Amino acid sequence: AITSVTGRRVLDSRGNPTVEVDVVLSDGSLGRAAVPSGASTGAREAVELRDGDPARWHGKGVDRAVGHVNTELTEAVLGRDAEDQAGLDAALVAADGTASKSRLGANAILGVSLAAAKAAAAAHRLPLYRYLGGSDARLLPVPMMNIVNGGAHADNPLDFQEFMIAPIGAETFAEAVRMGSEVFHTLRRDLLAAGHSTGVGDEGGFAPSLRTAEEALDFVVAAVERTGYRPGTDIGLVMDPATSEFFRDGVYDYAGEGVRRTPAEHADYLVKLIDAYPVVSVEDAMAEDDLDGWRELTARVGDRCQLTGDDVFCTNDALLREGIASGVANSILVKVNQIGTLTEAMTTVSTAHRAGYTVVMSHRSGETEDTTIADLAVATGCGQIKTGSLSRSDRTAKYNQLIRIEEELGTSARYAGTEALRAR
Ligand code: PGA
Numbered sequence: 001a002i003t004s005v006t007g008r009r010v011l012d013s014r015g016n017p018t019v020e021v022d023v024v025l026s027d028g029s030l031g032r033a034a035v036p037s038g039a040s041t042g043a044r045e046a047v048e049l050r051d052g053d054p055a056r057w058h059g060k061g062v063d064r065a066v067g068h069v070n071t072e073l074t075e076a077v078l079g080r081d082a083e084d085q086a087g088l089d090a091a092l093v094a095a096d097g098t099a100s101k102s103r104l105g106a107n108a109i110l111g112v113s114l115a116a117a118k119a120a121a122a123a124h125r126l127p128l129y130r131y132l133g134g135s136d137a138r139l140l141p142v143p144m145m146n147i148v149n150g151g152a153h154a155d156n157p158l159d160f161q162e163f164m165i166a167p168i169g170a171e172t173f174a175e176a177v178r179m180g181s182e183v184f185h186t187l188r189r190d191l192l193a194a195g196h197s198t199g200v201g202d203e204g205g206f207a208p209s210l211r212t213a214e215e216a217l218d219f220v221v222a223a224v225e226r227t228g229y230r231p232g233t234d235i236g237l238v239m240d241p242a243t244s245e246f247f248r249d250g251v252y253d254y255a256g257e258g259v260r261r262t263p264a265e266h267a268d269y270l271v272k273l274i275d276a277y278p279v280v281s282v283e284d285a286m287a288e289d290d291l292d293g294w295r296e297l298t299a300r301v302g303d304r305c306q307l308t309g310d311d312v313f314c315t316n317d318a319l320l321r322e323g324i325a326s327g328v329a330n331s332i333l334v335k336v337n338q339i340g341t342l343t344e345a346m347t348t349v350s351t352a353h354r355a356g357y358t359v360v361m362s363h364r365s366g367e368t369e370d371t372t373i374a375d376l377a378v379a380t381g382c383g384q385i386k387t388g389s390l391s392r393s394d395r396t397a398k399y400n401q402l403i404r405i406e407e408e409l410g411t412s413a414r415y416a417g418t419e420a421l422r423a424r
């Protein structure tokens with residue numbers, strides 16, 4: 001049973017405060033979880049509670065959320081069986097009482113939810129992926145490595161937020177990391193040679209002063225080739241344009257490029273990129289409020305490109321179900337803090353898998369050293385993870401945890417590879 005819950009304020013990778021929670025069980029088992037934070041958040045995400053006091057932390061304080069962990073949420077779970085994750089999460093949701101988790105804060109609630117799961121795993125002396133996923137949990141995900149940052153994650157003019165490489169042709173996860181690192185360093189040299197900055201953005205990818213997606217994609221393809229890999233076969237390209245950030249008044253406003261595209265023009269442009277480059281997956285290709293655009297693009301290229309919904313679904317089972325019923329996307333990004341409890345995130349994963357949608361486990365742009373999502377990717381067998389670039393310890397911590405898991409699984413480990421991007 002849970003004997004103590006402690007919330008505290010720690011720093012995230014952007015130097016902002018975030019919530020960390022310790023849950024201790026009667027046998028002394030400890031579970032600890034730190035909560036991540038997004039910058040390009042979906043409008044229908046569970047609410048991250050910030051203090052809003054401009055005199056402290058520029059308004060981003062989490063003292064109220066931490067306070068809720070240490071009072072109301074502690075009361076809700078004290079004495080509970082940590083193994084009953086569904087019951088525990090229901091108690092957390094009930095204590096908050098709002099649909100959006102805005103009263104106590106999804107950041108407060110998620111910290112308790114994940115820390116309890118980790119404490120229960122510790123009590124069983126099992127790694128989290130095994131505790132949650134059982135003996136079937138042996139599929140290592142294809143990493144989508146974000147090596148060029150733009151949009152809300154960098155100060156450059158790039159309108160698209162993320163340009164990623166996915167080593168689909170690797171034999172093992174460890175090899176996928178090697179391939180990604182090699183390309184990352186080739187890209188660094190290429191950017192330097194072309195006179196660009198090699199400073200990195202929030203997710204550890206380079207943030208050169210490029211204007212168009214084509215320029216970024218050209219650099220990435222060249223780096224893949226010059227490192228000795230075949231674009232599209234060994235390494236696929238993935239984009240997250242995070243279009244909800246620049247969809248205004250019914251128009252996609254590419255401010256960096258200085259072009260405005262109607263939804264139809266924007267879709268044509270994306271299809272052109274998908275056809276011209278070895279793009280295997282596009283996330284948030286259309287904006288969260290452009291469901292017609294989503295449906296049209298899915299009908300047009302959904303059979304040859306993974307189309308992943310992030311802001312449009314917000315890891316929310318009800319939103320996903322609506323999307324499935326109306327032909328929006330064929331894949332979902334899962335960010336546990338978008339919904340606020342482990343149980344709800346797992347329900348969303350099950351719904352996606354039942355519908356033949358692929359699932360990409362994901363970090364946020366504001367992260368910590370917490371590696372829970374690495375275990376969740378293996379526990380769910382989802383086959384794909386998005387956790388940033390090959391630099392910054394907040395990003396590499398997840399890759400390193402997956403390297404350890406692969407080692408621990410030994411000969412039973414399987415690397416998801418190209419198959420992971422195909423609907424099940
Ligand atoms: P965020 O970005 O964590 O800043 O929301 C990540 C994403 O859009 O996938």
Ligand code: ZN
Binds near residue numbers: 283333
């Ligand atoms: Zn996204």
